[in-house]
Amino acid sequence: MKCIECGDELLAERAELGFEYCTKKECQAARHRGLTVTAIGVNKSADVYLVADQAEITRRGESGEFGKKNAGLGIDSCRPVVPPAPRHPPEPRTRPRPARPTRPAWTPQQARVVRLYHEMGLSPRQIVERARANTPRLGLTETLVVKILSSPR
Numbered sequence: 001m002k003c004i005e006c007g008d009e010l011l012a013e014r015a016e017l018g019f020e021y022c023t024k025k026e027c028q029a030a031r032h033r034g035l036t037v038t039a040i041g042v043n044k045s046a047d048v049y050l051v052a053d054q055a056e057i058t059r060r061g062e063s064g065e066f067g068k069k070n071a072g073l074g075i076d077s078c079r080p081v082v083p084p085a086p087r088h089p090p091e092p093r094t095r096p097r098p099a100r101p102t103r104p105a106w107t108p109q110q111a112r113v114v115r116l117y118h119e120m121g122l123s124p125r126q127i128v129e130r131a132r133a134n135t136p137r138l139g140l141t142e143t144l145v146v147k148i149l150s151s152p153r
């Protein structure tokens, strides 16, 4: 779209509003024909601008077409609508992953028995055999015994 007065590029928003001319004073003055731009409260988030002559707007407004918000704006006060600058998506935070709390995968009872047997000089395999015989409910395995013994107290 080009301004029909000066030939300058017309803002897309302005063209969408129905203007054929730009916002320069000369072009405004040359093209001003008593049209009224009315902001119509169509919904809460965006106004729709209507370009029509005042009589038409009044008629349509009286028929309840526009809803409550029906403010007649002088055409010279209708500035081009500048879209908000595109927001860059926020940089992903380079935050170190929270270290998982190293919670032991065994119970204090298991650790106590394992360490006890270990101090008696038993190997992990022997510890498991002894534990199975004496405290089977602890469910000790050799892997777990090794883990317990290799963990700091």
Ligand SMILES: [Zn+2]
Pocket: 003, 004, 005, 006, 007, 008, 021, 022, 023, 024, 027
């Ligand atoms: Zn112009």
